[in-house]
Amino acid sequence: IDRTTTGKGLLKDYTYCQLQEFNLKINDSVTSYKVPKLSDILVLAKDKIILNLDLKDIKPLSFYMLLKEYEMEHNVMSFIWNKETIKELINIDSLYAVLPLSANKSEMESNLESYQSPLQHFIEESYNPENMIWAHENGIKVFVNSLWDEDIDLNNGNTYSLDSLLVLRPAIIQTDHPKLMIDYLKKKGLHD
Numbered sequence: 584i585d586r587t588t589t590g591k592g593l594l595k596d597y598t599y600c601q602l603q604e605f606n607l608k609i610n611d612s613v614t615s616y617k618v619p620k621l622s623d624i625l626v627l628a629k630d631k632i633i634l635n636l637d638l639k640d641i642k643p644l645s646f647y648m649l650l651k652e653y654e655m656e657h658n659v660m661s662f663i664w665n666k667e668t669i670k671e672l673i674n675i676d677s678l679y680a681v682l683p684l685s686a687n688k689s690e691m692e693s694n695l696e697s698y699q700s701p702l703q704h705f706i707e708e709s710y711n712p713e714n715m716i717w718a719h720e721n722g723i724k725v726f727v728n729s730l731w732d733e734d735i736d737l738n739n740g741n742t743y744s745l746d747s748l749l750v751l752r753p754a755i756i757q758t759d760h761p762k763l764m765i766d767y768l769k770k771k772g773l774h775d
Contacts, residue, residue, distance in 0.1 A: 584597075584602075584605065584618075586608075587607060587608055588602075588605040588606065588607055588608060588618060589605045589606045589608060589613055590602070590604070590605035595639075595640065599618075599620065602617075602618040603617050603618065605617070605618060609759070610738070610759075621636075621649065622649065622653065625649075625650070625653040625655045626653065628655070628658070629653065629654065629655060629658070632761075633658050633659065633660060634655070634658065634659040634660070635659070635660050635661070635662065635682070635726075635755075635757055636659050636660070636661045636662075637661070637662045638661045638662070638663045638664075638665075638668060639664065639665075641668065643668055643671040643672050643675060644671075644675060646672075647672060647675050647676060647679070656676060656679065657678060657679075657680070659680065660680035660681070660682055660702060660726075660755075661679075661680065661681055661682060662682040662684070662704055662726075663681055663682070663683070664684070666683075666697075669681050669683060669698055670697075670698075673698060673700075680700070680702055681698055681700045681702065682700070682702050682703065682704040682726050683697075683698055683700060683702075683703055683704065684703075684704045684706065685703040685704060685705055685706075685709050685714075686706050686708050686709050687708060687709055688709075688714065688717070690709075691703060691709065691714060691717065691718070691723075695721055695723065701722055701723060701724055702723070702724050702725075702726055702754075702755070703718065703723050703724075703725060703726065704726045704727075704728075705718075705725050705726065705727055705753070706727075706728075710725070710727055710748075710751065710753075711751075712751060715751045715752070715753075724754035724755060725751075725753045725754055725755070726753065726754070726755040726756075726757065727748060727753040727755070727756055727757070728756075728757045729745060729748060729756050729757060729758045729764070730757060730758065730759055732744045733745040733748050733758075734758055734759050734760055737758075737760060737763055737764065737767065738760055738763065742767060745767065749768075749771070749773065752773075
C-alpha cells in the first residue's frame with residue numbers, strides 16, 4: 584500500500600477498519616480520500632469507465648457475484664497471476680475479461696490456447712514489433728502498463744517515453760493519470 588496510500592506494508596495485513604487510518608496518495612500528494620471498498624468503486628465506475636482489477640487472493644465465485652450484483656461483470660477486466668483463478672472465472676463466465684501475463688512468445692501462444700482471451704498483458708520483454716504483429720494476426724488486444732516512466736514523464740509534460748510506447752499501438756494502456764492520457768491520445772488522434 585506504500586505507492587497509493589500513506590500506510591506501509593501489504594494490503595492483506597490490514598483489516599478494512601485499519602486501512603481507514605490511511606489516506607490515498609497521488610504520486611507524493613496526499614489526498615483526503617480513504618481506501619474504498621470494491622462495492623464503492625463499482626458504484627462510482629458504473630456506466631463511466633472499465634475497471635482493471637488486479638486480482639491476487641480472491642474467491643472467484645464470491646468476487647464474480649459481487650460484480651454481478653452491481654451489474655459490472657462485463658465492465659471490468661482483471662490481471663490475474665494465478666492460472667487456476669483465471670480458469671475458474673472463465674468457467675463461471677466465458678465472457679469475463681481476463682488479462683493473462685504474456686512475458687514471451689511461448690506464454691503468448693499458451694495464453695491464447697488455454698484461455699482464448701482476446702486480451703493479453705504484455706510487459707517490456709514481450710512488447711516489441713514482432714510480438715505485436717503476432718497479436719494483431721491472432722486478434723489479441725494488447726494491454727500495456729504506463730504506470731512508471733511514461734506516467735511520470737506525461738505528468739511532467741514530457742511525452743517522449745509515452746510516444747515510444749504508443750508507436751506499437753497497444754489497445755489498452757493502464758495509467759495513474761487517465762485524464763492526461765486521454766487528452767494526449769485525443770490530441771494525437773488515437774482516441775475518440
